[in-house]
Amino acid sequence: MAKNRLGKSSAFYDIYERNPSSDKTVTHYCPGCGHGILHKFIAEALEDYGVWNRTILLSPVGCSVFAYYYFKVGNIQCAHGRAPAVATGIKRAHPDSIVISYQGDGDLAGIGGNEIIQAANRGENITVFFINNAIYGMTGGQMAPTTLVGQSTTTTPRGRDIYNEGYPIKIAEIISILESPVYVERVALADTKNIMKARSAVRKAINYQVENKGFSLVEVLSPCPTGWKMNPVDAKKWVTNEMQKYFKLGVFKDVGKERKSRKVNGEKVPLNKVPDIIDIPSDEKKEISRIEKKSEEKFLKRIKIAGFGGQGILLLGVTLAESGMMEGKNVTWLPSYGPEMRGGTANCHVIVSNQRIGSPLVDWSDILIAMNRPSLDKFEPKAVPGSLIFYDSTIVNRKPERNDVKAIGVPFTEIADGIGSTKVLNMVALGSLIRFTGMLSPETLFEAQTRVVKRKEFLELNKRAIKAGMEFIDSLKES
Amino acid sequence: MDVVETIVDIPTVIIRVDECKGCGYCVEACPVKVLVQSKKLNIKGYHPAEYKGSGCTGCGVCFYTCPEPGAITVIKK
């Protein structure tokens, strides 16, 4: 890019108004600090690619916390180490923006180790510049994750000891072994040749984002004369002679040519289509599906359904609640919940009422459906006097002992097996329940099925099971 | 500001004296050694870089090694 004049980039503010210092023309960085050099490369690239006016830069915590003083772009200051997550949020919100996460070694390799790995692994279409100066500059010269072995800092006063602190962390290598990133290079702000290589790396990393190729990270070995207690020229030599020995320079990964540009913007969904998309039924559907039953009398059924995991306890409850709702009642359904409950006991509480429902918990049941012996043992004492207990007479090997309740034994399992699948025993129970109590119409139940049962191939079988449950009750009444 | 914008001879390098922190990177990096560290102090108390006045090739190395965004301007032709 041949230019006649090399000077301050227009991607920097003319005057650094945000800098509280009286001199608003210079940076706050110490003499010889590498941040300024990297800032210049970034600004120059943003200007040259013509993207500074859609760039959002994330300032980290560390010496470059004030990067927003300088870059004439959108600026966000983030929590320590979290910039890659923040970058993810803003880039996803505005995929056309150019998002740059600028991070130091404490920020990226220390406290934010997970955020950077995960953003890289998602292949976020962002550019990360990682300044590695082997020390914590801002807080006054403490050890960084990248501090060299033997290097003394205020928190490694006798030098970094591999048996206490381990070896310096190699970020470029770590990121480059991930599949998603497009480009990873380590450069050094040291001799002129490497400085110019750093400039090229910065440009490439930004350009890949402009081309929507995906995630790039450039690790920049950078002098910190103050933190290292050296004069700037010696600090640069230390980068060459000490840092580069351990942190090898070079391109660790570059698949930018092979990677296809990603599609950036999805289609915007018109607002009036949203309710339909998120399965909120419209009023017209309501007229067809909702069956209203007017009733003046107070109606309250507190139902406890209990058994073991896999018996379809929760679905039984949901079907009941759905049916109650369809008949214009107030309903609640409360499960014993969580995957941790799998394989153990399962129970749920269903309340159907024409009144406002207070507590959704069924302490005392008007109807207990006990699908196994432990459930009957546990909940029989909490049945309201005069209430109903349905139990699976195939597997519950005792009858309810209470003589102040009405016990109805139905061989749920046996009937279900007869239909062809033990799985539908819950529907047998449902059929017998509604037939015995008349609390819901079978038509409502069939309609409710179509809404709550996810596997539609079960619909017909379920219907037969419900009918079989009803027929069993009829046979009891006849005999 | 102590800035000399009168261009006598191009290529040339213009140093904004009061933006220079005297790190010496440009002096060390200049391939034709036409920059020196001034004996004078700027308002911040640094010895700024100084152009000898002739011999600049306009290569831009001083600009790219300088950490200050606005301290050095290089005019190529």
Added chain:
Amino acid sequence: MAKVLLKGNEAVVKGAILAGCRFFFGYPITPASEIAETAAYYIPLVGGTFIQAESEIGAINMVYGASSGGVRAMTASSGPGLSLKQEGISYLCGAELPCVIVDIMRGGPGLGNIAPDQGDYNQMVKGGGHGSYKVLVLAPNSVQEMCNFAILAFELADKYRNPVIVLTDGFIGQMMEPVEFPEVQVEVPKKDWALYGEEDDNKKLISSIYLDPDELEEIVIKINKKYKRMEEEEVRYEASYLEDAELVTVSFGVVSRILSSVVERCRKEGYKVGYLRPITLFPFPKKIINKLSEEGKAFLSVELSNGQMVDDVRLNARQSDVHFYGRMGGNVPSEDELYEVIVKILKGERKWLKTG
């Protein structure tokens, strides 16, 4: 619109989508996982972004980023996850970024268990992060409110440029009830402070750093004025039977549902018991409690915790006996249990006065 039988955890997402939320960042945790699952299913269908973050820290910072971009963004978790989010919540408040955070509380401390609990009251209402900030906290006690409060939360978040918490317990997240969806369509307006990836952005800054003590003090005073305004304009509560009550029960979440039944039963038995349910936990309904206290009424705070909200009740009911009854570990008091507690208090047989 027609009613739909839904879990609280599903309703809160659908409400959020109706409110214009198109960005969800979260990490699964029982009993809040259905929120992430529902968001993962629907949000991409309406042109939005769902990301399962690497952690709660990642999730809240993604929210920070998206909110910086002026869009409506949301995350959800349960206690252990909220502990991790606290750093981000402090930054969101400091940078004055709106968002909605749902906390479906489970048993703690530590890993605790997945059963319903209300022990996050202090960390959410009092602010579990660093600095002088507050968040607006809405406490739904039904699935309908999970939907409605998601919508309200986004409105309030934008109104105050502050995070809004939807705080409830595992039961309200897990239970199903019919929901009637309001007919709302929200076109999120462009915000003059937000970044859109355009040239004007360079005049804006999203930040919470103010090195100068005077400047930071000014900012903190400014954001605290917002909290004051919330106290004036946003207090919400539900009450019944207060007028002649001798004892007023105070509760939120599933406990308030149980107590609503218990209070009805007490009234039938002739006991003068009142019902007060703070809907906003911050701002707390101080004035009504203060007024009731001046009228000589006693209070009973029932919580699924070691007694956290009761401190707010006591602070505003200086003239009254303030009783506390709590269950923990995921236990939920039965109606009989609470009825007995109330009767004993009224008969003067027993006091449940939380010390400390």
